[in-house]
Amino acid sequence: MSKQRILSGMRPTGPLHLGNLHGALANWKEMQETFDCFFFIADWHALTSDYEDTGKVDSYREEMLIDWLSVGLDPNKCTFFIQSHVKEHAELFLLLSMITPVPWLERNPTYKEQIIQIENKDLSTFGFLGYPVLQAADIIMYKAHGVPVGIDQVPHVELTREIVRRFNYIFGEVFVEPKAILTETPKILGADNRKMSKSYGNAIYLADSPDVVASKVSEMITDPQRMRKKDPGDPDICNVFSFHKLYSSQDVVDQMNRECRSAEIGCVQCKKLMAANLVAHLEPIYEKRLHFASNRDEVRDIILAGGEKAREVARATMEEVRAAVKI
Numbered sequence: 001m002s003k004q005r006i007l008s009g010m011r012p013t014g015p016l017h018l019g020n021l022h023g024a025l026a027n028w029k030e031m032q033e034t035f036d037c038f039f040f041i042a043d044w045h046a047l048t049s050d051y052e053d054t055g056k057v058d059s060y061r062e063e064m065l066i067d068w069l070s071v072g073l074d075p076n077k078c079t080f081f082i083q084s085h086v087k088e089h090a091e092l093f094l095l096l097s098m099i100t101p102v103p104w105l106e107r108n109p110t111y112k113e114q115i116i117q118i119e120n121k122d123l124s125t126f127g128f129l130g131y132p133v134l135q136a137a138d139i140i141m142y143k144a145h146g147v148p149v150g151i152d153q154v155p156h157v158e159l160t161r162e163i164v165r166r167f168n169y170i171f172g173e174v175f176v177e178p179k180a181i182l183t184e185t186p187k188i189l190g191a192d193n194r195k196m197s198k199s200y201g202n203a204i205y206l207a208d209s210p211d212v213v214a215s216k217v218s219e220m221i222t223d224p225q226r227m228r229k230k231d232p233g234d235p236d237i238c239n240v241f242s243f244h245k246l247y248s249s250q251d252v253v254d255q256m257n258r259e260c261r262s263a264e265i266g267c268v269q270c271k272k273l274m275a276a277n278l279v280a281h282l283e284p285i286y287e288k289r290l291h292f293a294s295n296r297d298e299v300r301d302i303i304l305a306g307g308e309k310a311r312e313v314a315r316a317t318m319e320e321v322r323a324a325v326k327i
């Protein structure tokens with residue numbers, strides 16, 4: 001029996017952080033062991049809101065692939081490619097846009113939310129409204145069964161299913177309806193206790209050096225009631241303690257728990273221990289990054305080979321599509 005196909009993508013908008021590591025990337029790594037995985041860099045999607053500022057897209061694409069490879073995503077198990085390398089996505093997007101009612105797009109919760117919330121960008125474009133149609137093309141081009149995504153992307157996968165039903169109804173059964181596979185994300189908070197996010201400037205990146213990690217950890221908010229070392233603290237409301245639970249041994253976690261409450265250990269010390277364990281956790285990632293960052297030709301070969309493989313599938317799908325649409 002052939003493996004079920006999984007597809008997911010990320011927009012190349014900057015380096016990946018611990019939130020991405022424990023969310024999407026951990027999930028993808030697990031999936032590469034059992035599924036036929038297609039993971040791609042959605043560079044056209046990055047233009048839907050940032051069309052005036054495209055200067056960094058090229059380097060972000062490469063850095064993103066290096067992030068993926070350095071956490072252990074494996075080109076022998078997955079197909080990695082860049083969306084714009086497979087022009088068939090644009091053709092399918094165009095055909096799907098012919099049959100997608102505009103009200104479906106205007107009702108999209110992600111769209112409505114972003115129109116209200118994001119003020120510093122021009123979102124009044126056709127491309128931004130059509131974002132989910134391009135995403136639908138990305139997904140169904142490969143006849144993916146499952147789409148691992150965060151909760152914010154579920155409406156887009158739902159819309160994809162609706163578009164598939166409409167296409168199949170009009171032109172005959174060409175596509176399969178994909179299912180969203182919800183990525184479980186442990187809540188990783190940034191140094192300021194808000195959700196870790198690039199846009200909040202509170203993230204620890206996979207590429208941060210040990211020194212940078214230590215300095216970011218030293219700035220983390222702790223138990224706000226604990227002003228001095230002699231005040232007992234409450235680890236249960238401290239983000240540093242949450243990080244200990246992710247990166248330290250059970251013994252150390254128990255020790256911090258005890259010694260914080262009894263005021264035997266100070267926050268500075270507690271943070272130093274945590275930072276060291278976090279850096280140890282990142283060590284294998286640093287090592288792989290070093291390899292790929294100094295072998296950029298290898299990275300480019302991976303992306304070219306992946307694009308070739310993706311294009312083969314896309315070409316076959318588009319032949320079927322053109323026959324169905326009779327154009």
Ligand code: TRP
Pocket residue numbers: 007008009010011042045134135138139147148149153
């Ligand atoms: N919209 C997704 C995001 O912002 C990225 C994306 C584009 C995607 N096309 C996709 C994700 C297809 C899954 C499948 O995260």
Ligand code: SF4
Pocket residue numbers: 222223226233234235238239240241256260261265266267268270271
């Ligand atoms: Fe948080 Fe550690 Fe300070 Fe306790 S000792 S408040 S767990 S940083």
